[in-house]
Ligand SMILES: Nc1ncnc2c1ncn2[C@@H]1O[C@H](COP(=O)(O)OP(=O)(O)OP(=O)(O)O)[C@@H](O)[C@H]1O
């Protein structure tokens with residue numbers, strides 16, 4: 001794999017589920033041409049995962065420097081790339097670049113309107129002035145480039161936030177490349193911990209935003225109540241009944257009133273766990289699954305034209321219950337991205353390889369209709385390997 005004009009790059013990400021470190025190889029020009037190679041997921045060392053969960057659960061902790069944890073996360077990501085080279089017998093010097101997303105521990109973009117805030121009237125004293133935008137992905141680029149001996153791009157979101165964008169989602173430009181030549185309008189949905197959509201219009205328009213919860217809330221109650229990481233296939237949710245009143249209350253969150261672009265911190269909907277506390281396990285899972293589906297369906301009101309087809313990536317595509325409920329509610333085909341030849345577990349890692357290549361070429365990663373940034377904006381920080 002490497003056609004003329006294509007560069008081989010590896011992408012690495014651990015998403016909001018913190019279920020492991022995804023690694024994928026692509027060859028691409030950072031534009032229309034993408035060839036996908038192998039991909040795999042490697043577990044976090046358990047102590048690193050536990051420390052991350054504690055920090056992510058506490059925003060004030062997530063704002064502190066976290067230098068030791070950043071080193072541990074970086075080393076885990078480097079180890080994952082080394083294991084990837086070994087598993088697929090890939091020569092290190094055949095890869096020109098590594099895009100390291102790192103681990104998001106806090107996401108608080110500073111755009112006016114964030115969290116449903118309304119701009120204060122002119123002259124009025126704002127009782128809750130916006131905090132400066134901040135998005136934190138733990139990743140030490142210099143350490144990673146040194147350990148890997150390969151050039152690294154990391155910190156993909158900060159330039160967008162500094163330019164008054166949401167800093168997320170960044171996958172849309174990769175989704176557009178994946179779906180080139182497919183029927184429009186088309187929706188690409190990522191159901192990871194948090195959900196996000198990319199709407200692709202007939203004339204090449206892209207509208208993208210985070211939809212709401214995907215699996216994170218369901219994962220959290222399965223872990224706290226049953227000691228398991230997720231609801232396999234959605235079996236527990238399928239055996240329960242969603243509580244309509246609780247669901248309606250959850251859907252009144254002001255996030256759903258906001259027009260896109262918009263993005264979420266993993267913990268935005270953390271109060272939902274308390275809302276289902278009095279329910280039995282199956283009904284709680286069913287209510288949170290219904291919340292994921294309704295939050296996703298609500299995206300329809302925010303795109304110019306209803307998509308003819310939805311393609312789903314991320315672990316949520318393996319939840320048969322969520323997939324069939326979404327298809328019922330939408331009335332159009334809802335299929336895993338495998339339907340167009342992509343590995344739904346690898347898209348985000350592929351995406352950060354692709355974005356790293358774009359960053360090196362000065363191409364934009366984000367756009368006014370994907371993050372609300374005022375103009376198309378490149379990003380990422382480059383760390384050359386020591387020579
Ligand atoms: N067989 C399955 N049945 C049900 N759910 C599953 C299954 N396999 C994975 N999942 C869900 O998918 C989640 C992981 O999805 P994924 O790896 O796409 O998330 P992520 O990339 O960490 O999150 P994000 O995209 O928000 O950053 C798991 O936490 C689990 O909830």
Ligand SMILES: CC(=O)N[C@H]1[C@@H]2OC[C@@H](O2)[C@@H](O)[C@@H]1O[C@H](C)C(=O)O
Pocket residue numbers: 015016104106107135167168169170171172190192193194195196210263264348
């Ligand atoms: C701040 C952050 O890490 N956001 C993630 C998260 O996980 C899903 C959703 O929320 C999306 O906005 C984003 O990830 C993907 C890869 C993105 O930027 O497109």
